[in-house]
Amino acid sequence: MNVLVVNAGSSSLKLRVLGEDDAVLAETTVERWSGGDETGPLQDFLGDAPAVDVVGHRVVHGGSAFTGATVIDDDVRAGVEALTGLAPLHQPRALAGIDAARRLLPGLPQVACFDTAFHTTMPAAATTYAVPAAWRRKWDLRRYGFHGLSHAYASRHAAALAGRPGARVVSCHLGSGASLAAVAGGRSVDTTMGFTPLAGLVMGTRSGDVDPGLLIWLQRAGLALDDLEDGLEHRSGLAGLSEVGGDLRDVRKAADDGDERAVLALQVYVHRLRQGIAAMTASLGGIDVLVFTGGVGEHDAVLRAETAEGLAFLGIDLDTGRNTEAAADGRVSRDGSAVDVRVVEAREDVEIAAQTRALVNDTDRRKR
Template sequence: MNILVINAGSSSIKYQLIDMNTELPLASGLVERIGLEEGVVKHKTFVNGEENKITESFPIPDHAVGLKRVAELLTDEKVGVISDPSEIKAVGHRLVHGGESFTDTVVITDEVKAKVKELFPLAPLHNPANLVGVEVAEKVFPNATQVGVFDTAFHQTIPEKAFRYALPQKFYNEMRIRKYGFHGTSHKFISEKAIEYLGNKDAKVITIHLGNGASMAAVKGGVCVDTTMGMGPLGGLIMGTRSGDIDPAIIFYLTQQKGFTADEVADLLNKESGMKGLTGFTDMRDVEGNFVNGDPVAVLAINMYVYRIKQYIGSYAAAMNGVDAIVFTAGVGENKTPVRRMVCEDMTYLGIEWDAEKDKIRDKDVNEINTDGAKTKVLIIPTNEELEIAKQSMELIK
């Protein structure tokens, strides 16, 4: 069974075609600069262990043109990996915000699309683009079942004491203002891998997803009990361009005393803060390079970044009354970085002890990097959100 996974952004389409018999990709790629003068398609195929790359530049006025070209490449006589689009049994869509309406993966119907539209105000940058991806895929792959996998669904098990804010009741009852959480597909995938590795279905796991966007989750017995992002993806950890947690009084000060508009504050906190605001760089590799060279700006920024992660580890250990493993994933979490060492330093009270030699090895799906005999496991597990979306899609249509 072949399943195509699509993550549609406002000007891009990220995709991966997965053979579910092997759970390996047949092809993957990115359509970007949609709607601009010159678009780009970057397409990769994986055949007999060989990776082949194709890059094309041409006007891509809308998502329909981009996805149609993807279908052509997938079935091309020379570079195609399938003979006909009908060989794709399902298209799994990443949908960012499901609100309280979607607690699980769903087959996309007209009713589902209408509900996703209702949720546009909760994710104005993501849900509209996600829905465009669905509507285009329905036309390009009419024989495939369209499946929606929501970023927020995994976090819908969080108890009310953790997801509610201390605002007047009507703000929740009438406006559904609450914590929703994001990166749920990643947290679900790596927590399940960790629980399987630990051999304990009741394990208490803290998952740490560190990419340009970053979040953590507390997972007890496979069930999410808390997460760092809130109603939107701005809260929690320090990120590439997002501030993470701040005192709300800062917003009042900027708008009431310094003349900032609400839009300017939104841009500041979402696009100009985090590592970009602290250092001028959004890529952690640049920040870490300066950190290693002793640049005081980078040293402070990395220490702030790590301190916030450690705060949440302590908070989630308290929420679960213990922790059996912490798990690092995503770009910063998986790759060469001083962050893991620094997070694990001075955490022996929680049984967390880092092993430098083990951290150099990446030869398994789950890599254990704690010292021998450490009470708490420290794991690196590469995330695979596309495979998780494909697996959930397959389970739904079997």
Template sequence: MNILVINSGSSSIKYQLFKMPVKSPVCSGLVERIGIEGSFIKHSVYKGEEKVVLEKSGFILDHAEGLKQVLFLLSEGENAVIASPDDIAAVGHRVVHGGEHFSGPTLITPEVKEEIRKLFSLAPLHNPVNLKCIEVAEETFSQAKQVAIFDTAFHQTIPQQAFRYAIPDQYYNKEGIRVYGFHGTSHKYVSEQAIQYLDKKESKIISIHLGNGCSMTAIKDGKSVDTTMGFGPLSGLVMGTRSGDIDPSVIFHLIEHSGYSLSQLSTLFNKQSGLLGVGGSSDMRDIRKLVNEGNEAAILAIQLYAYRIKKFIGAYAAVLNGIDAILFTAGVGENDKDMRAAVCSELSYLGIEMDIQSNSDYSGGIKDISLDNSKVKILVIPTNEEYEIAQQCYNLWN
């Protein structure tokens, strides 16, 4: 059963084609820096032990353009992996916000698309992009089943004292205002990998997903019990363009004293803040270059980013009453050794002690980068949201 998985982020599209139930993909790829100077596509086709890599650079305006180029790579040329669009049985789409409507894999219908559209205001960087990619895929793979996998589903196990806000009941009961949590597919996948690696089903794990969007989840015995993102994906950690946690009084102040509209504030906190607002770029690689040049704004951005993560490690240690392991995953978590080191520094009181050389030598796969005597394991685990999505799609029919 051929299942194409589309995982569209705020500035990227990751994709993989699986011939389920085989875990290894037929092909995979990444469209990166969408809408940013330096856009490129890296497309890999797996032929037994051989991997054919195709790379293409050039400005990609938006996700619709990026996805159309991906679909061309899948079906055209000597490295095509499908003869026609009809070879795809299902397309699995990562959708960020499902509100309280969706708690599992969902076949996409006009009604489902309308619900996704209604949630645009709660995930303004992602749900519009997710819906656009769904619509492009519907046109291209007209015979395939389109399936939505929602980031919010994994966090449905969060207890009421963690997901409720301290506001009158009517706002939850009538308007559904609560913590939903995001990156659930990633947190679910890496925590399951960690539990298997540790051989410890009864476990206390803090999963740290660091990409353009960032979140942390406290996971007890494989279930989410708290997470940093809330009603929308704006809260919690410092991110590529999002501010993360901010005192609501700042919003009131800007409205009352500076004349900001709600639309301007949404743009400010969702698209102009975070690493971009403080350090000058939403891409951690660009920030690192600026840090190496001694740029003080970039140095501060790095410090803010690491500090917020450390603060939540302490909070979640309290929530879990201890920690067995912390997990680093996603683009920054897997690839930025300096950020991992900054986060884990001065946490020995919690039993978190990093092996600096092991951290520096990390080159892929699941790896323990903690010292032998560290009470808490520090694991780097590459996320595989695409396979998790494919598996959930496959399970709908098998």
């Protein structure tokens, strides 16, 4: 079964066709994709790609309604659209990808795979905000968690590579957006993001956790709500700390050149990352495997070393040579390290394809 994976980001469109054993049969990335009613990029890709049997879409937010992969029909599309306010950068793009694929491939099953779904196994103690109960009931306020497709694949794959299929895994998805997940036996039990993808770690341009009292104070001081939102989403994180930008590579170069703002930005980033890993370990009652994935997690050996250096008390012991030369799916911990540390290539597409195939096969069995 060939699966077309449609991964619509906030500014790009990633397309892949995965065949048997998840071999990549065709792929392309459309940068600066505007969404809307565009079918051209997908149509051009399909013109050169192998025939596909089913389409799997990444959707960032499933709210409480969508707790697993779901076959898309008009009602499901409407449900996804109703959640736009919770993920305004990503949800409209996912809908644009869904609409384009449904127009161009009307006879094929289309499946929505939700980033939030992986975290629906978290216990109530991890999902419940300590705010008035009336608020929680009226607006369904809870910690949803994100990057679930990436965490699901990375944690499962790292545990398999380590030979510990039921392991306690802390998964670090580190890119322009960043989050951690605590995974026990393949099930998410905690994560750093919350009601929105703003919470948790310091990110490229997003603030991560901020004292809510500070936000109230800023509004009373005269900062407009739109300016507050824009600042937290687009002008905070590494960009706000360093004033260089949100790309960690640029911040590290500035720090190496002696820029004190960039040095502080890296220190804050690593401090919060160590703190988060320790918190996820506490939620698991220990740690067997630590996995780094995402653009930063996979490629920044210095960051991995700095992070591990402050976590030796957990039994994390990196091998300098392995870490420096790390390749996809490589082990970077020393022989004898209590914690197996892995670098895993981010493959949301593999997770989407697996969920899509499983749902379609199950649906076909039910029809027989």
